[in-house]
Amino acid sequence: LLAERAFARESFEFAWPEGCLLLGFLGAAALSSVTALWPHLAADSVSDLLKMTIVFFFIVNCANTERRLRGVMWIMVIGGLLPAAGTLRNYLQGNMVDGRAAWVGIFANPNELAYGLVILLPLAAYLATGLGLIPRLALLGVALVYVAAILVTFSRGGVLGLGAVLGLYAWRKRSILLQGLVALLVVAGLILAGRFWSRGEDFKNLNADVSFRQRLATSQAGLAMFADHPLLGVGLGCSVIAWPLYAPEGLYTRGALVTHNTFVQALGETGAIGFIPFILFVGFGLYHARKLALESSGSGSANLGAGIEIAVWGFVVCGLSGGYVLTWFPYILFGLAASARQITGKTR
Numbered sequence: 001l002l003a004e005r006a007f008a009r010e011s012f013e014f015a016w017p018e019g020c021l022l023l024g025f026l027g028a029a030a031l032s033s034v035t036a037l038w039p040h041l042a043a044d045s046v047s048d049l050l051k052m053t054i055v056f057f058f059i060v061n062c063a064n065t066e067r068r069l070r071g072v073m074w075i076m077v078i079g080g081l082l083p084a085a086g087t088l089r090n091y092l093q094g095n096m097v098d099g100r101a102a103w104v105g106i107f108a109n110p111n112e113l114a115y116g117l118v119i120l121l122p123l124a125a126y127l128a129t130g131l132g133l134i135p136r137l138a139l140l141g142v143a144l145v146y147v148a149a150i151l152v153t154f155s156r157g158g159v160l161g162l163g164a165v166l167g168l169y170a171w172r173k174r175s176i177l178l179q180g181l182v183a184l185l186v187v188a189g190l191i192l193a194g195r196f197w198s199r200g201e202d203f204k205n206l207n208a209d210v211s212f213r214q215r216l217a218t219s220q221a222g223l224a225m226f227a228d229h230p231l232l233g234v235g236l237g238c239s240v241i242a243w244p245l246y247a248p249e250g251l252y253t254r255g256a257l258v259t260h261n262t263f264v265q266a267l268g269e270t271g272a273i274g275f276i277p278f279i280l281f282v283g284f285g286l287y288h289a290r291k292l293a294l295e296s297s298g299s300g301s302a303n304l305g306a307g308i309e310i311a312v313w314g315f316v317v318c319g320l321s322g323g324y325v326l327t328w329f330p331y332i333l334f335g336l337a338a339s340a341r342q343i344t345g346k347t348r
Contacts, residue, residue, distance in 0.1 A: 001054070004062045015060045015338035018288075021281040022331070025266075026053050028274030029236040036235020037242055045237030045326055052331040059335030066304070066343055069336065073123045076332070080120045081142060083107040084149035091152040101152045112327065114158025115318035117146045119311040119329055121165050126307030157321035164317040168310045172293075214251065215260040215321055221246035222259040222268035226275075233271035237326060242268075262319030269325070278325070285334040286312050288341050301344045308337045 005012055014020055029049055033042035063069045083103040091101035100110045107113040121143055128139045150158050218239075224246045225234045234242040243256040259265035267275040289312060292305030315330050324330065 001058045001061055013057075013061050013064075013342065015057075015335075015342065018281055018284050018334055018338050019057065019060065021277040021284065022053055022056055022334075024277035025270070025274055025281060026050060028232070028270050028277065032232040032235050032270045032274060035229070035232050037238045038235065041241065042235035042238050045235075048326055049236065052326075052328055055328065056331045056335040056338075059332065060338050060342070063336070063339045064343065069304070069339055069343065070127065072336065073127055077120055077124045077127060077139070077142060080117060081145060083113055084117055084145050087113060087149040087152060088145070100154045101149075106327075110153035111155045111157055111318075111322050112324070114150045114153040114155035115161060115315070115322060115324065116327075116329055117150050118158060118161040118165055118314040118318055119333060121146055121162070122169060122307045122310035122314065125169055125310075126303050129303045157318050160321070161314045161318040165310050165314040168313055169306075172306055172310070214257060217248050217251050218243070218257050218260045218323075219264045220248065222261065222264040225268035226271060229268075229271055231271045231273055233267070233269045233274065236269050236274075239265060239269050239323070258323045260321055260323055262322065262324045265323040265325050281334065282312075282316070282330070285337050286316075289337045292337075292341055292344060301340070304340050305337075305344075308333060308340060312337065 026046070026049055029042075029046050033039055033046050036042035059072060063072050086103040087101050087107070090096065090103065095101070097110075102108050102110040102113050107116065124139050124143050124146075128136045131139075147162065150162050221243060222239060225239060225242050228234075228246075239259040240256045243258075247257075259268055263275075263279065266278045270278070286309065289305050289309035293302050293309055294305075312330075312333050315324070315333060318324070319330075
């Protein structure tokens with residue numbers, strides 16, 4: 001990053017205001033580790049967030065042309081085939097946990113795997129614009145592999161995120177044919193999911209669904225953590241430590257749970273001092289991606305802005321049922337959004 005800036009003889013780009021808001025969130029997280037319930041775990045979490053922050057600024061400062069930005073997206077889309085194919089292989093071989101397929105490492109959690117693939121679909125759609133028939137068919141094949149992998153994770157949050165990004169993409173394209181195809185795909189996916197759903201929990205009878213109740217309970221506990229620690233929260237990454245102290249009585253769990261809502265997680269773990277810059281970071285990122293899509297209507301920049309915006313919406317929808325503050329993808333996506341905005345500004 002420093003070498004790129006030095007050789008280019010350009011100043012460091014902070015991507016106002018997103019970059020400064022991210023630094024504010026990082027600073028609040030560092031402060032929260034001082035008063036955290038487990039300072040060592042909070043400090044480790046801040047170290048991870050620091051790496052994610054560096055990646056955000058790396059994208060903003062180094063992916064500073066449309067060609068470079070597309071290169072980053074191509075690497076993400078091609079790289080996504082590995083966890084997707086690994087998940088499908090595990091599903092076909094019967095290597096599942098609680099009836100759900102996943103992969104390894106950070107993709108060993110079916111929910112995080114599904115959410116990671118959901119955000120790649122709009123990026124693949126953007127990359128397909130302006131290409132010939134063969135590359136478009138190849139990207140369509142990649143997208144179908146993603147969709148199949150998302151479905152076999154049996155992640156309800158992932159399925160909702162998939163529906164959201166497909167619906168938004170079809171709506172923005174304003175093509176009746178495309179909207180019909182997406183509707184057909186959604187119906188076919190629901191039929192297949194209903195027939196082959198191997199997970200114990202589905203979308204029926206949610207009031208009696210233990211997993212669904214646990215997710216609601218983690219959000220209630222996260223709000224209680226914030227009420228007790230309104231300024232700095234319980235410490236970044238420490239909601240899992242605080243869970244036994246704030247879990248509702250009589251709720252069955254097999255262990256401590258992290259807050260299953262990204263925004264409540266930020267509130268409970270970093271308090272108001274961290275939540276405000278985090279939610280503004282997300283909000284401004286969405287606003288600028290949407291603005292790019294609208295102001296550049298009919299151009300390649302519009303497709304770029306729309307692709308990133310829909311990917312961010314995928315993160316938001318999935319984040320309502322999962323705690324994804326300490327995952328790489330939002331910071332990569334907002335780095336792409338900030339970089340795209342700066343590139344468009346330079347070419348005007």
